Amino acid sequence: MDRKINGFSLIELLVVIAIMTIILSIGIPNFFRWIETYRIESDTKNIYAFIQQARMKAFTEKIKLDIVLENSNTPNRLCLKCDSSDDDCKNEYGTNYIQCIDLKRPFNGNQVNISKRGTLNGGPVYFSSQNDSEYDCVRVSDIRVKMEKCNGNP
Template sequence: MNKNGFTLIELLITITIFSILLSIAIPNYNKWKLKHDREKDLRKLYSIIQQYRAKAFTEKTSFTLVFTNQNQLTIKDDNGNIVSTFNFNTKFNAGNIYLDDRGTLTNTSIFLSNDYIDDTLQYNCIVINTIRIKLGKKNGTKCEAK
């Protein structure tokens, strides 16, 4: 460094080091963001099912949760009226879920779409049986509650 500031060489070396660090950090950040978004959507879906289960029980109303698209959930009441619609960034493989007026559910599992399955995810499916809803991990073709 001279008395007037940094030399051109010092500046170029600093920019090069910064570029190398960014080239390592950006792909890792993108992987982390994708993983975080998938887990966030799965947990959001889990909480929606829990919320409408409680609502069905307390209001003595049946609900049907319909995946109109792999990433859109529509909730209908027992008259077939649309109560709410939720959009997700993640795609899910799921059938319709029926909640009766006692808050019991149809036995099923909801999986992240195969495009989104990642072994590093803590959870990648939701196990639904008559009285319980749990986050789980896909094991072959089944979802095992964790």
């Protein structure tokens, strides 16, 4: 009498579960490291775009603007506001923030000032600790904004 056996034995299932556990124990830490790197790079690119957008606004509207990093809230916020010496800007936008973006990770840095001609002064805005990301800070000079790898050092 031939018996047809369907299914898996308990030993076969335990071997498969053991192999999957080993593979997942190797893969999960790398996945979380990749997520952290992605968030830092995403924030850096958002900061870069925000500064470029503010620069264009200052140049086209002929107003002085300041970009400030607000660390009091969680998450951090990068905000655009009128320069304290520009009355034209204050008349148009008031003394509150014009625009803000929320950052996923904690960044540090100095205030960035933008003149009516679109030139920049201040910075950098950087991620505060070492990481594996390609970009983790944004530096500004008179006419240039660039993303760099700072590794926690300004």
